[in-house]
Amino acid sequence: MARKANAVDFWRGFALVTIFINHVPGIFYEQFTHRNISLSDSADLFVFLAGWSLRLIVGRPEDPTPLGRVMFRLGNRILTIYVAHIAIIMIAIAMLASAAVLLDNPLLLEWHNAAAVFYDPVNAHIGLVLLTHQLGYFDILPLYVVLMALAPIFLLVHRFAPNWLLPVSLALYFTTLVFRLSLPTWPTNGTWFFNPLAWQIYFVLGFTLARERGMGGWVRRHIFWLRLAAIPIVVYGLLVVQLHWWPDPTKVPEPKLLFLLSKTYATPLRVIQFLALITVMSMAYPYIERWIGLIPGYLSRLGRNSLYVFCVGSVLSLGCQILRYIYKGGFLLDTAFLLAALAILWLTAWLADKREDRKK
């Protein structure tokens, strides 16, 4: 039997649905996702919960999984995510190519940073395999691959010096921001949209806060006061997004990335706002479960099959974009697309659950 609905799967399902909506620019429902009232968005939540789930691999403190088995499972997971990423980008490239040919519109070949794949295919295909060339909206899984590749280091630190894990992560994070470190893209000039050296902070925070000891335990003990402190930060985030209450980025002191708002570098204000947001929202799940019975079950099913759902959702979002281009969008069409997509995502998760049940 698949595990019961729970808060972590619920919020991961929530992140998956909102990522799908955010990846269809212009769709009517885009204005209702939480990025319109928050400095952080579903991507932050997704990566944080990926770190949280890493706890399942390492086992409980009193009964830790042997290190060899942990490393084997991590390697297996990296391979699975990598293969899933390559599969969906190939499907996406084929979708763009098909749409361009059928609609006689070569401009579709340029969507989502795909131009290099068609205009410079020799180099771009090497880049796709090496993850140095990424399609827009298909760039979270490469980040996930790198984070999982870094995970053995994090887990070793955690196993032998658990209190050092967060300081090590913070040191890497601030070094990245101060010295503007990033991973380059190739053959296009530029850097990764999600800088793994910065975004690892979410991954490690998720892992650290999932522990019932150490910082995770401290947070649980002081959650009431932390929520009180978090509310003004969440409100300030809302004002920054809605009223642009943030200093001119050219006027901030050096090192600038400590003060700028940047998704690529997951800059401190974004991370702080994200932590405040989840601190406040962590109280919501019991009420949602009690009052809106069907939704936790639906989203939890998506959340516990997150890789499958993410992959199908990514392809569906591109499909929706192409259909919106053909049929020009509109409220009714957008509603039909969303409902169809939600049904397909549920079916994907249901099939994955069934497959797991059969294995057992």
Added chain:
Amino acid sequence: MRRATRLGLAAVLIGLLAGSASAQTPPQAKPKSQISGQPAQPSQAVPTISQECRTPGLPRAHAVPLPNVASALKKNKVISIITIGASSRAGRDVGAGGYYSVIERMLEKSVKGLDVRIHDRGVSGELAADAARRLMTEVALINPDLVLWQLGTHDALQQVPVDEFKTTVGRTIDWLREHKVDVVLVGMHYIKGLAKDAQYQAIRRALNEIVAAKRVMRIGRYEAMRVIDHANQAGVGETDEFTLTEDGYSCLAEYVARALTSGLFARNKPRPRVLPGKS
């Protein structure tokens, strides 16, 4: 139609609609420099155009000045450019560094001792709002003299509301100017199937209105590609939509370089621009 002829026609229109005086000026002409109050060396002012893109006998137009680029040039002969809105890997024969490296080489060749630093932040298919958001951070980090922004095409295809597009682009241009950064806009692509598309044409009109209201330099790619298409329809040759788009990219670097150079030597008080291809 032979490729050289098609590219020649593209050159005519791109040159005209960039408002680039130099595009119409024969290579031997001597534009008056506003830099350091010294007359520019003619050989330094006009980048050489390749044979297949060269188009003689164009009528004269007026350049839009690029005061911040001119000032940077005057101070230390280093120009820093951010390119955004499209990938440098698009188009035919991109080569190492893409077509932005061609712009860099042409500019450096055209002005003696000039060091051009292009910071390529282009993502193909990116919407103007996303580019604008990234641009502010990039400007804060790089402190450029010029932004070269390709925009409009994908906003139209993704059904971005016209007013939202106008607001985003207008605000961003104002913000860049407040921060002493010049802007050159590269206009939309021409596709036959979109010639009567209401959304596509509305975004195109909006872009033209922004250019007129804000007095910014625009590279008129749409009009150039349309001329090629019309020539094809007249039976001169065959071009499909895919070839047409590649041609649009092929001469872009050269005409951007020429337009930038003409902007450097333009008078600071902009005169009315000639837009012969405006429809």
